[in-house]
Amino acid sequence: MASPPRPLDLRPILLRDGEFSRAVFEDFAFQLYSAAHRHRGDDTLTPYLSETAASQLTKRGAAPQQIVIGTLRIDNVATAAPFVVPAVDKIRVRIEATLLLATTAVFAVETWTFVRSARAQSRPPTSTRTWPCPNCGAPWERAAARTCAHCGQNVEVGRFDWERVVRSTRRSGAQPDRPSPSMAAGA
């Protein structure tokens, strides 16, 4: 058995944001992956998914009934390059999961990229994960497009918290269903 790959060095992010925690970020990505699939097509997660990411999810059809994440790991980090506007840091995460749909199970390997403003700082983690406005913390309610109805701030492109921008699926396929018991019994 091959040993698992060594965890990626996150010092570039830590130099900017002393409060950044790998465990907290991985938990955030884990929770967001499940929530984003469950909420395909609605706007619960608007502050956390770019329009591109949200539309990619919507195009995948009905939400799975259950999501089982096998592995999730950070496979790349990139801090903002000088003179590039907007200045964003990026974290790429590779996720292997099984999505259980009504009649089939889909095995997916997805690469999700998260961006956040290079000026943003991590906040203390909360024990129960909800998806509020990343600026004021109020339950997400949109005033217009991607503007919070409570604080009036536009939450565009990871200004306040990590936002997932794009996805690429490396591999995805249906797993063969077991033969149906009723057919096997010939009843």
Ligand SMILES: [Zn+2]
């Ligand atoms: Zn707000």
